[in-house]
Amino acid sequence: MTEATLHKLKILADSAKYDASCSSSGVGRGNAGGKKTGQKAGLGSTAAMGVCHSFTDDGRCVSLLKVLHTNYCKYDCAYCINRVSNDIPRAALSVQELVDITIEFYRRNYIEGLFLSSGVVGSADTTMERMVRAVRELRQKHRFNGYIHMKSIPGASQELVHQAGLYADRLSVNIEIPSERNLKMLAPEKDHKSVYLPMQYIQQGMLQSKDERKRLRSAPRFAPAGQSTQMIVGASNEPDHAILRLSSMLYSGPQLKRVYYSAFVPVNGHDARLPVLQGAPLVRENRLYQADWLMRFYGFGAEEIASQEHPNLDLEIDPKLGWALRNPAWFPLDVNRADYFEILRVPGIGTISAQRIVRARRAARLGPEHLQKLGVVMRRAKHFLAFPGNGAALVNEAGPEAVRAMLTTKSGKKPVAYQLSLFS
Amino acid sequence: MVVFCYDGTFEGLLSCLFDAYTMKCFPAGLLGPGDVPPLHASQVHQVETAEEKSGRVLAGLCKRLSASVMHMLLLGWLAEEPGTDMTMFRFMRKVFDGARGQEHNMADDDVLALTKLARQVTHEAHLMKGFVRFQKTAQGVYGAVIGPRYHVLPLIVEHFVERFADQNWLIYDEVRGQGVYFEDGRLQDATLDAHLVQEGGLASHLLAEGETLFEKAWRGYCTATVIKERLNPRLQRRCMPARYWRYMTEKRFPKGL
Ligand code: SF4
Numbered sequence A: 001m002t003e004a005t006l007h008k009l010k011i012l013a014d015s016a017k018y019d020a021s022c023s024s025s026g027v028g029r030g031n032a033g034g035k036k037t038g039q040k041a042g043l044g045s046t047a048a049m050g051v052c053h054s055f056t057d058d059g060r061c062v063s064l065l066k067v068l069h070t071n072y073c074k075y076d077c078a079y080c081i082n083r084v085s086n087d088i089p090r091a092a093l094s095v096q097e098l099v100d101i102t103i104e105f106y107r108r109n110y111i112e113g114l115f116l117s118s119g120v121v122g123s124a125d126t127t128m129e130r131m132v133r134a135v136r137e138l139r140q141k142h143r144f145n146g147y148i149h150m151k152s153i154p155g156a157s158q159e160l161v162h163q164a165g166l167y168a169d170r171l172s173v174n175i176e177i178p179s180e181r182n183l184k185m186l187a188p189e190k191d192h193k194s195v196y197l198p199m200q201y202i203q204q205g206m207l208q209s210k211d212e213r214k215r216l217r218s219a220p221r222f223a224p225a226g227q228s229t230q231m232i233v234g235a236s237n238e239p240d241h242a243i244l245r246l247s248s249m250l251y252s253g254p255q256l257k258r259v260y261y262s263a264f265v266p267v268n269g270h271d272a273r274l275p276v277l278q279g280a281p282l283v284r285e286n287r288l289y290q291a292d293w294l295m296r297f298y299g300f301g302a303e304e305i306a307s308q309e310h311p312n313l314d315l316e317i318d319p320k321l322g323w324a325l326r327n328p329a330w331f332p333l334d335v336n337r338a339d340y341f342e343i344l345r346v347p348g349i350g351t352i353s354a355q356r357i358v359r360a361r362r363a364a365r366l367g368p369e370h371l372q373k374l375g376v377v378m379r380r381a382k383h384f385l386a387f388p389g390n391g392a393a394l395v396n397e398a399g400p401e402a403v404r405a406m407l408t409t410k411s412g413k414k415p416v417a418y419q420l421s422l423f424s
Numbered sequence B: 001m002v003v004f005c006y007d008g009t010f011e012g013l014l015s016c017l018f019d020a021y022t023m024k025c026f027p028a029g030l031l032g033p034g035d036v037p038p039l040h041a042s043q044v045h046q047v048e049t050a051e052e053k054s055g056r057v058l059a060g061l062c063k064r065l066s067a068s069v070m071h072m073l074l075l076g077w078l079a080e081e082p083g084t085d086m087t088m089f090r091f092m093r094k095v096f097d098g099a100r101g102q103e104h105n106m107a108d109d110d111v112l113a114l115t116k117l118a119r120q121v122t123h124e125a126h127l128m129k130g131f132v133r134f135q136k137t138a139q140g141v142y143g144a145v146i147g148p149r150y151h152v153l154p155l156i157v158e159h160f161v162e163r164f165a166d167q168n169w170l171i172y173d174e175v176r177g178q179g180v181y182f183e184d185g186r187l188q189d190a191t192l193d194a195h196l197v198q199e200g201g202l203a204s205h206l207l208a209e210g211e212t213l214f215e216k217a218w219r220g221y222c223t224a225t226v227i228k229e230r231l232n233p234r235l236q237r238r239c240m241p242a243r244y245w246r247y248m249t250e251k252r253f254p255k256g257l
Helices: A003-016 A095-107 A124-141 A158-167 A180-186 A192-215 A240-252 A282-297 A319-326 A351-360 A368-373 A378-384 A400-409 B010-023 B051-064 B067-078 B084-097 B109-131 B153-163 B211-224 B233-239 B242-247
Strands: A064-068 A113-117 A147-151 A170-172 A227-233 A256-263 B002-005 B029-031 B043-046 B142-146 B169-173 B178-183 B186-190
Touching: A003 A064, A003 A095, A003 B211, A064 A095, A095 A113, A095 A124, A095 B211, A113 A124, A124 A147, A124 A158, A147 A158, A158 A170, A158 A192, A180 A192, A192 A227, A227 A240, A227 A282, A240 A256, A240 A282, A256 A282, A282 A319, A319 A400, A351 A368, A368 A378, A378 A400, B002 B010, B010 B051, B010 B084, B029 B084, B051 B067, B051 B084, B067 B084, B067 B109, B067 B153, B084 B109, B109 B153, B109 B242, B142 B242, B153 B169, B153 B178
Parallel strands: A064 A113, A113 A147, A147 A170, A170 A227, A227 A256, B002 B029, B002 B043, B142 B169
Antiparallel strands: B169 B178, B178 B186
């Protein structure tokens, strides 16, 4: 490590930070060495749960060393800090520097692994080729078992994507702009094909490896932690309805593990193609994460959360409460009889308390005093639950407006702007 | 009112249970070493820790409880919170005397308290897997100083053995004065003399050449990744409580830096 490398690292970390994904979860990998294999111990392991190593001053989890190979880029995407028309400090790390920094940081337990992305220099393939070389060196020469997340460069060949998948735990291609029309306007060199094609390559690689491993256990794994993508929120005019519909479509395939939402931060000067925002839409981003959560773990469909009639999420209340208030006739619910997924739909009850309810009600009939102990937020839930002597205003009797007023004004607090901790 | 005096170990606590059942006398309180009996204690029974007592109680627990509940007991014990021994004592009594499945009855205050505590200990152990920071010494050993709230070191050792199998490392809990040293694939208990520890890290004269440059690089990285439009120090503190900062490279700034 030299001062010069350090300086480059700062530039390339600064340029990489707008990618929201950081997760290191989804795959467990032991250290290949030791008694079992008779090999010399390699470096590192990957924990299936994912580990946060630090939290930045903006409260985001730092798990992976997130850097660009280079922030030179020949493209000119309107929303991106690294676009060619920007006058910013540029740098590139050599394969050797990248490998060294990753290993030294890892050995000190600063990081869980590497997240490698890059601006496009030369052709997509030359860029991708250099990235692949770095991760190959980490895995093969240094027997590095930490987590590796690699970005696939738009336009890279199937062959290179395939190689990347052999070394990386997760591959990602960012959609960035939900509709193709807007993507073409903001990123003239890109279209949806340049995004969906590499996604398909990744999918094919994963399916193929799965197939081969059925026959031969030692066949190589391909991106075992699956793929993820990101959409920028607020750089273009798609409503939440369109964003969530796209996410739900992506989740319907088995390989896409996560969709990240990144509130648009206007990093470049005035541009007539981009909206003028009063700060980054952080609350909206948070609501989208909550909605995403509802689709993945609560059994909600995208149309239930946002639809043609309600195209955008309510910023003042969370999307589950929003759904409950639009469906008063569905309530009140009796937690002693309802099934797990019905219980999950009650505002104030999360997955953990719903599981506890299902377990605890076998022993005894549950009343409000039990629910409190099981972690239910009764201040919210009481408007939606049926139990003897419930004196609270029920949503089906008092009406959604009244309940909404009670739940939004009582605490006197503004909605929490960004609760990343809920979703990481 | 009867109180039991014991040596403050887990085996000692199990021995308390054994004595209580043989004497058919259940204490209203437990005293560890150095605790002063309350004035209104009419009788103080001195419990002798013995393997044959604790072993039988443990066997009885194992027969009645699942592995995960046994693990919860261990976690509760590692919390080292004052009063937890009595909570665990009552909990174990319920396991022996009560109906099957008592250990899952969250409406019971002791079950609830232990479950909560175990969750906190697990949570801190998980955090520590990320927050431990090693510094390389001139001898090539990677050393880390930690100061967790609970005694989580035994819970995280396995993780680091797996992860850093090819390097020699040491993790030292400066609050409890206990540590582990991993050398050439072998693990042993270790401590660090006070003069080798400095402001939540290793004393600067121990560090390898160039170590401060790596630390500087990591600090520089952490600063560079902040998006200033999203600054949220409250969220940062919630996720990474300030009590750990003293030990974390990106947050500690020892003198002479
Ligand atoms: S191709 Fe990627 S790095 Fe280059 S300007 Fe577009 S978004 Fe930025």
